[in-house]
Amino acid sequence: MTILSGTARLAGITGWPVGHSRSPRLHGFWLERHGIDGAYLPLPIEPADFPAAIRGLMLAGFAGVNVTIPHKLAAFAVCDEVEPSARRAGAVNTMVFRDGRITGSNTDGWGFLANLRAHRVDPAAGPALILGGGGSARAVAAVLLDLGVPVSIANRTRSRAESLARELPGLQVVEWNARDDALPDNALLINTTPLGMAGQPPLRIDLDRARPWLTVADIVYVPLETPLLAAARARRINCVDGLGMLLHQAVPGFRAWFGTEPTVDDALRRFVAADLLPA
Structure with missing residues (x-):
């Protein structure tokens, strides 16, 4: 007690x-x-x-x-x-x-970077594609841009992504339906949407188009192994789950x-x- x-x-x-x-x-x-x-x-x-x-x-x-x-x-x-x-x-x-x-x-952004580094991923190693347009997406985009990383964002509602791009100069907008085409240009894929969370539908993206050096990070931590991470692991793609971000932040x-x-x-x-x- x-x-x-x-x-x-x-x-x-x-x-x-x-x-x-x-x-x-x-x-x-x-x-x-x-x-x-x-x-x-x-x-x-x-x-x-x-x-x-x-x-x-x-x-x-x-x-x-x-x-x-x-x-x-x-x-x-x-x-x-x-x-x-x-x-x-x-x-x-x-x-x-x-x-x-x-x-x-x-x-949140500090916790995200600390989690990547704890998994021996250099956040500044290459371009990043963020999926989602909420507060977590903005926090992650901001810290990556501050490191000098080229960052693109794709959100189901394009106007929300465009709003974030106006507030964060340098942030590029990708059409949600073009996320598969954008994937090969990136070294980091970050899911900040609730897709894949317990009770939510899975996130759909064609990981067969990923480059060998891609890291997939999911900020969802319930479940720890989201469908996105499971699909990435099945293709031997480096993965970072969302629990570490919670702990480090x-x-x-x-x-x-x-x-x-x-x-x-x-x-x-x-x-x-x-x-x-x-x-």
Whole structure:
């Protein structure tokens, strides 16, 4: 049993709903590993209550929160300061409360790059094709463009892809129906759509047209082995699953809230992955 003191450090994740999040399990592992007097809590907050609730958490002594759907954009308005990572990503996913002020950042892109590197993939090695046009697509595109990587994006709704391209100079738009034709020109294929997620139809793309040096990355982590990754492995294409992005993007927040640099390792991955397995 964990017993908190009156000076325990508190953080959490807010969304609506938030019960699906694996972040409490992830941060709880680190808290126990490091023997920290603290807790990381799921915080379901309705959208209309978000600004008042965030200020209330700060006044109640929380060190900060992670932010998930549907609050990532609303978090901008609540923050007193927004770091460049969040401005480039177009969303806030990490909030730090300090001295009565709220600072917002976005760690999704950082987590994506860290996950690639953990799999010995150099994100700057070649052109990238991103599938999807949501917040994760923007965060990933932004960090790759900042590395000087040529990036193309294909989204089922072209207008959404064009909007991202206007906000991120250098981003090229590919027609969704032309994604198979674009594949051979890229060294990295990244799925940021929900296609392939549990309960969703699989993503369709002709991997037989891939070059031998292609790496396929899927940010979906339920299931760990998406149909896209299974198809890639069957063709001996290098694969990176989405769980590592979840783990790595959590590091900066934990460090800021609890004052300890956590480690992403096999023990953590096994612990979080055990909660992803079907019952």
